[in-house]
Amino acid sequence: MTTLTVNGTEYPLDLADPRVTLLDALRDRLDLTGTKKGCDQGACGACTVLSDGRRVLACLTLAAQCDGREITTIEGLESHPMQDAFVRHDAFQCGYCTSGQIMSAVALLGENRAGTDADIREYMSGNLCRCGAYSNIVAAVREVARHA
């Protein structure tokens, strides 16, 4: 039995078949469906979560590798100012990429890389938004970074 620690809660997980990715474990076994499956091949960023505080892609991480790591998903944020800023700046349309965008943006603040709009665009480039809400995403991140 593997133990997965997500948002501070420990979940026992049967990984007799180790093909389970962290993304599928979160969504299908732990019912934490806030983390989205976009491309499932490491290209879109929709499945971004934090592992020991660093942003990673849940779709290319095997659940078995996360034993002993602290995983944080969008459900673990508890009304972070970034979520509020995304709402106020209308930083999404369909919303499918949004939890990945927010997890990435929260990590970006911790990395101290939100200095300029160009920096925000560069260091958020691993999160694609097919609706094209980029300018509003940058506005939301900029606002939270300035007040951080």
Added chain:
Amino acid sequence: MREFRYERPTTVAEAIRAVAHDPEADFLAGGTTEVDLMKDGVLHPDLLVDITRLPLRGVRRNGTMLQVGALTTMEELAADHTLAERAPFVVEALLRGASVQLRNMATIGGNLLQRTRCRYFRDPAVPACNKREPGSGCEAVNSVARMHAILGASPACIALHASDLAVPLVALDAVVHIESEEGERLVPLTQFYLMPGETPDRENVLRHGELITAIDIPLPPEGTRSLYLKIRDRASYEFALTSAAVAVIMDGAVIKDARVAMGGIGTIPWRGFEAEEVLREAPATPETFRSAADGTIRDPFLVPGTAFKVELAKRTLIRALTEVTS
């Protein structure tokens, strides 16, 4: 994804033994290439030996050398102050590759071993790929190609080596530490990769059961100026069409010494020895740079979709040299 067994040994020796004794076993590090290709059915190991918790992480200064543990992540190496000060083009190459999420996962050893982005290699529905199925042919040579190699290619394979990091590292004569049950051996990165020839399935000198444990990066002399220029289809989060890693030591307007390597054009990270010859003790002029570029892009293997890379690569190198010497 085919079924596999998963093991996480606690020592380097155990990990090597586990892989060495199973011909279908593979090491698992960051997983950013491997898990992706396993999902696609391109790779199908029966055993994955997770090495991510082995003590092969961190950067150590050793005289005029940085010794980088193979499991150091791309983001960790990019944050190294000595590297930023002495060889900024390595940091630039790191930060222009992939995204932060991928760089937090991907390791330095794994980066050097990343598989080609050739779409025919990555799609098992395509029957012809000598790299995936030796002897089956090469779809890229006969079909639509663009993100492919023009140097070191052969009619059997034009798959590109897509690493940005490897480009400045071959320029600096980095050295790869390789461990196996027989002990340790050191291989210069310039001799690590194999050109496809008739055997595109063999990409480097690693034998089954051998593990990269560290990479030595010799630091260039103080006063060296370096630059990594990456040309791509979009501003960020994209592989190179062409790239140039250049490092020079200047004496006024004369180039005393130069290191040159190029990415986006070779089946292996391409060291520009001819360009370095041209540049050494030469004035930093457009004529010198053009001649260095002509010397590097010689006898390309072209298909219609890659012909544009000849002039683009030359201009990439000329611009990089112009910027780094001015």
